[in-house]
Amino acid sequence: DAKTTQPNSMESNEEEPVHLPCNHSTISGTDYIHWYRQLPSQGPEYVIHGLTSNVNNRMASLAIAEDRKSSTLILHRATLRDAAVYYCILRGAGGGADGLTFGKGTHLIIQP
Amino acid sequence: DTAVSQTPKYLVTQMGNDKSIKCEQNLGHDTMYWYKQDSKKFLKIMFSYNNKELIINETVPNRFSPKSPDKAHLNLHINSLELGDSAVYFCASRQTRQSSGANVLTFGAGSRLTVL
Numbered sequence: 001d002a003k004t005t006q007p008n009s010m011e012s013n014e015e016e017p018v019h020l021p022c023n024h025s026t027i028s029g030t031d032y033i034h035w036y037r038q039l040p041s042q043g044p045e046y047v048i049h050g051l052t053s054n055v056n057n058r059m060a061s062l063a064i065a066e067d068r069k070s071s072t073l074i075l076h077r078a079t080l081r082d083a084a085v086y087y088c089i090l091r092g093a094g095g096g097a098d099g100l101t102f103g104k105g106t107h108l109i110i111q112p
Numbered sequence: 113d114t115a116v117s118q119t120p121k122y123l124v125t126q127m128g129n130d131k132s133i134k135c136e137q138n139l140g141h142d143t144m145y146w147y148k149q150d151s152k153k154f155l156k157i158m159f160s161y162n163n164k165e166l167i168i169n170e171t172v173p174n175r176f177s178p179k180s181p182d183k184a185h186l187n188l189h190i191n192s193l194e195l196g197d198s199a200v201y202f203c204a205s206r207q208t209r210q211s212s213g214a215n216v217l218t219f220g221a222g223s224r225l226t227v228l
Contacts, residue, residue, distance in 0.1 A: 043220050099147075
């Protein structure tokens with residue numbers, strides 16, 4: 001899986017939008033962009049994924065740059081429960097049993 | 113119903129012992145995984161397994177072995193436990209499809225192993 005770069009940590013205020021950036025300049029044409037998060041003392045959970053177009057779901061939005069070399073996870077209105085480590089991961093389209101490779105992620109701190 | 117369940121949630125044991133952590137998924141997925149998260153919070157994949165192949169991370173000592181009695185279970189056996197094995201171990205599963213880039217993983221809540 002190609003490498004991603006994320007800030008080590010970010011801080012935001014409750015009820016404000018949060019934009020979490022991810023750089024993936026070596027992304028290949030068939031790599032999907034996945035975001036997972038890990039809440040304290042829990043397993044990672046899926047947030048959102050996309051290939052080329054921007055994506056929205058009930059948890060977040062994913063904005064993908066036109067050249068696909070970067071993406072941004074958007075939490076529209078952060079709550080204290082959104083405090084977690086957020087991982088941006090590239091996943092190739094090949095078949096097989098191989099799993100996701102997690103980086104260091106971004107530790108998101110939400111201030112009340 | 114918990115989608116991916118692991119037991120035990122906590123395990124404290126002595127060095128040199130042999131222990132197992134069990135994982136069950138009720139999602140009908142065909143591929144299961146074990147991940148290790150150490151004290152620095154790095155998540156590293158240990159094994160990927162489906163009925164066709166076992167992929168082992170080359171850094172995993174051969175004291176660790178996955179055992180899959182059926183598609184819904186992937187247990188982790190650890191022989192001769194060492195202090196450095198202390199970590200949180202996560203089980204995960206997914207359904208492989210032809211276009212696997214879109215496949216998402218579902219994780220269990222983790223099993224915290226402490227070796228004394």
